[in-house]
Amino acid sequence: MQGRLFLWTGLALALLVLCVTAGVSLGSAAIPAETVWAIIVNKLAPGTFEPTWSPGRESIVWDVRFPRVLLAALVGAGLAVVGTVLQAVTRNPLADPHLLGVSSGGALGAVIALLHTGLVFGLLTVPLFAFGGALLATAAVLAVNRFSGAAADRLVLSGVAIAFVATALANLAIFFADPRATHTVVFWMLGGLGLAQWEHLLYPAVTLAVGLSFVMLRAREINALAMGDETAATLGVRVARFRAELFLVTALLTGVMVAFSGAIGFVGLLVPHFVRLIVGSDNVRVIPCSAILGALILILADIVSRTIMAPEDVPIGVVTGLVGGVAFILLLRRR
Numbered sequence: 001m002q003g004r005l006f007l008w009t010g011l012a013l014a015l016l017v018l019c020v021t022a023g024v025s026l027g028s029a030a031i032p033a034e035t036v037w038a039i040i041v042n043k044l045a046p047g048t049f050e051p052t053w054s055p056g057r058e059s060i061v062w063d064v065r066f067p068r069v070l071l072a073a074l075v076g077a078g079l080a081v082v083g084t085v086l087q088a089v090t091r092n093p094l095a096d097p098h099l100l101g102v103s104s105g106g107a108l109g110a111v112i113a114l115l116h117t118g119l120v121f122g123l124l125t126v127p128l129f130a131f132g133g134a135l136l137a138t139a140a141v142l143a144v145n146r147f148s149g150a151a152a153d154r155l156v157l158s159g160v161a162i163a164f165v166a167t168a169l170a171n172l173a174i175f176f177a178d179p180r181a182t183h184t185v186v187f188w189m190l191g192g193l194g195l196a197q198w199e200h201l202l203y204p205a206v207t208l209a210v211g212l213s214f215v216m217l218r219a220r221e222i223n224a225l226a227m228g229d230e231t232a233a234t235l236g237v238r239v240a241r242f243r244a245e246l247f248l249v250t251a252l253l254t255g256v257m258v259a260f261s262g263a264i265g266f267v268g269l270l271v272p273h274f275v276r277l278i279v280g281s282d283n284v285r286v287i288p289c290s291a292i293l294g295a296l297i298l299i300l301a302d303i304v305s306r307t308i309m310a311p312e313d314v315p316i317g318v319v320t321g322l323v324g325g326v327a328f329i330l331l332l333r334r335r
Contacts, residue, residue, distance in 0.1 A: 008278055012292040016073070019299040023069035024061055026303055028311040036061055063198075071196040071260060072302040072316075073295035074204040076267055078211070078257040080294025082250045083268025084275075084287055085215055088226040089246050090155045096268035097134075097254040100159030103265070104166035105137020106130040106258035107189055111170045114185055115177040127203055131255030137162055138251045191262040191317025193302055200260055207256040211249050212291060219283040222246070226283070264317045266324025267294055273331055 024036045038049045039061045051058070079097060086095040097103045113129035144158040170189065174182050215222065221242060224232040229239045258264075271294045272286060279285040298316070301323065305314045 009289060009292070012289065012296065016292060016296050016299075019296050019303075020069050020073070023072065023299045023303050024065040027060075027065060027306055029057075029060060031057055031061060040066060067198050067201055068193050068196040068302065069299055070201055071193050071204065072298045074201070074208050075193070075257045075261040075264065076294040076296070076298025077291040078204065078208045078253045078294075079264065079267040079298075080271040080290040081208075081212055081215060081287060082253050082257075083270075084272040084283065084290045085222065085246055085250055086268070087272055088222050088283055089243055091226060091228070092156055093273065094156045094269070095159075096266075097250065098263070098265040098268065099156055099163070101137045101141050101162035101166060102134045102159075102251060102254045103258055103263045104163040104170070105140075106134035106255040107263045108137075108166045108170040108173070109133020109255065110259050111173050111185055111189070115173055115182075124203075127256050127259040130259035131252055133166070134251040134255035134258065135248070137166055138247050140165075142247070189263055189317075190315030191264040191320065192305075192313065192315050193261055194313055196260070204256055204260055207253060208291075211253040212287070214249055215246070215287055216284075218242070218246075219287055222283045222287075226281075262315070262317060264298070264320055266320045266328070267298060270324055270327055270331065271297060 021033050021036060024040075025031050025033050035053050035057065039053060039058050042049045042051065043062050082102070083096040086097065086100060087093055089095075090100075107130070109129035109132050110126050112133075113126045117125060117129070140162045141155065141158045144161060145155050174185055177185070221232070221235075221237050224235045224237050225239065225242065225246075232239050232242075271290050275286050275289045275293055279289050298320070301316050301319045304323075305316045305319045308314055308319075
């Protein structure tokens with residue numbers, strides 16, 4: 001099993017490099033892969049190559065496409081990790097940040113920040129409001145679930161209810177906003193990576209590093225929690241506190257990713273299922289493999305969104321919704 005895990009991980013990393021290359025190379029103006037990496041290496045280590053490309057191509061690669069591809073990788077990895085953790089903690093295979101209302105809460109916070117705050121905290125305004133919205137949505141889901149009987153099988157239903165409420169409030173915020181600002185917000189709510197910039201990447205990168213490190217270090221405790229609260233308690237897990245910590249971490253991850261990419265569905269739902277088919281159910285293996293596969297899938301989705309109607313961008317949430325829905329139907333047949 002260990003050798004198989006290394007094989008799949010190595011293959012996934014190789015595919016990730018290929019997808020990054022394709023994501024930067026492909027577009028309305030195609031750029032050869034060797035030129036792409038020559039530009040990137042020359043930016044990281046100036047003077048390595050003698051420039052044989054135009055300043056326009058260099059700007060396309062370094063200023064536009066490369067940060068966009070990196071943002072897609074960070075967001076895909078973050079959402080996949082959140083879905084993996086939520087499915088284990090709730091013991092519900094349908095749990096993901098979208099269905100549990102966390103994404104909708106983050107989107108509500110981000111919409112309010114974009115339209116009604118004047119960005120009072122500068123660049124951090126949208127991530128802070130998105131995290132606050134995701135955290136409030138998580139708390140609301142838990143409160144509704146407890147009010148309805150605290151049954152694990154009702155958690156997703158509670159999340160769906162909160163998602164509808166958060167979406168309705170976001171639509172109301174858009175309705176009362178300046179019509180000139182609503183087009184960008186609506187496009188953002190459908191998911192998009194077109195605003196990716198180097199100075200924006202620090203926040204999702206740090207958030208993913210912290211969140212992934214936390215859940216990786218506690219993966220065995222997550223395994224215990226997935227077997228039931230009583231089992232976890234007998235193994236020494238402080239169930240209530242640990243579950244609250246996990247919900248806080250997943251809300252942070254979701255809020256920050258939603259703030260920079262918009263609401264993107266199905267990644268957190270599907271990726272963990274595909275990974276478990278390959279590496280088993282041990283979260284020590286599932287969590288890092290889900291991060292890699294999530295990054296890979298969202299990069300591919302972004303390539304499709306940029307090329308299918310080039311030079312126009314199709315919202316990436318539309319692509320993941322269409323492909324994810326079909327993939328989920330096939331997964332249901334498989335399992």
